[in-house]
Amino acid sequence: MNTPTNPDLVARYLYAVTRSLAPKTRPDVEQELDGLISDMVSERCGDATPTDADIRAVLTALGDPDEMAAKYSPDGQGALIAGSYFVIYKRVLRIVLPLAAGLVAVLTALSFVLDWVQDPSSVPLVRAAIGQVIAAAIEAPMVAFAVITLVFAGIERAKTSSRGRDFLAGLPAVPKAAERIKPHRPIVSMAFWVALTVVFLAVPQVIGGWTEAAGWQPVFTTAVIRGRWLPIIAWAALVIVKDVVRLVDGAYTVRVAVVTVVANVLIGVCAAAVFLAEGIMNPGFVAHLDDFMTGSGGRVVWVGGEHLNLAVLAIVGFALAIETVVAIVKTAVNRVR
Secondary structure (H helix, E strand, O other): OOOOOOHHHHHHHHHHHHOOOOOOOHHHHHHHHHHHHHHHHHHHHOOOOOOHHHHHHHHHHHOOHHHHHHOOOHHHOOOOOOHHHHHHHHHHHHHHHHHHHHHHHHHHHHHHHHHHHHOHHHOOOHHHHHHHHHHHHHHHHHHHHHHHHHHHHHHHHHHHHOOOOOHHHHOOOOOOHHHEOOOHHHHHHHHHHHHHHHHHHHOHHHOEEEEOOOEEEEOEOHHHHHHOHHHHHHHHHHHHHHHHHHHHHOEOOHHHHHHHHHHHHHHHHHHHHHHOOOOOEOHHHHHOHHHHOEEOOEEOOOOOHHHHHHHHHHHHHHHHHHHHHHHHHHHHHHHHO
């Protein structure tokens, strides 16, 4: 067969189909589709050189890349989340749910140890403590499952509403290796934030520090931070939205940049709602800040510890700003290339 006049379009189509599939199956699927496209072009053009219109006609006949990817994962057909997104959805759940359960179980068990060190009489019986650890380990995956499912369902709905458009015009560019977002990063991020959310709302006392004078001192006031449950859950949900979009796109695309900017602005609002709450910082922790920073023959004296919440908020804001700038710059560089 003569070489197609638009090999880039074929490469983009193959990438759009295979990017959501499991890494071990991608080469075989890509090779199979590439051969199928070559055969269809040969049948259409014979000995003539294929034109751009011929390539487009063949790819249009094959159909939407998401629908083509769905053929390699038929178990998602007819579900709330289907096609290529279902492949990613299953992979996320397989990793995030056990990771979140394990992290929360360990931290919940640690909370009982810390409570026992502080006041042995305040710790429930071993059987009751084990029951609470198991309950927390079940709660974390349930929260993760609900939020992740809603996010994927929203993306699926947006994809469904856009059907009928020229999918060839929206094919993603094939990113270079350095431009791709490694899947483990957003997946681990989702597991971490689900676990952290459950910790904030269930056992916030595990976040703290130890002093010889006062023992374990939680950073946050338990009742206050639990009262901020709505912005905390919204914060985690926004992080998951960002991570899901990054996982789906697999590279720094315009959509990734836009979602990152919008989500980070909203996360900043959530962070302000949490850390500007009156009494959010545990007075005991603030009072013993000096004790946490001791050295050989010296001590670090903290000034302005009563405004520690502002320092935490500033750190969160700085991290969000850095992430936003990185996403915008990488997206701009990728588009120029």
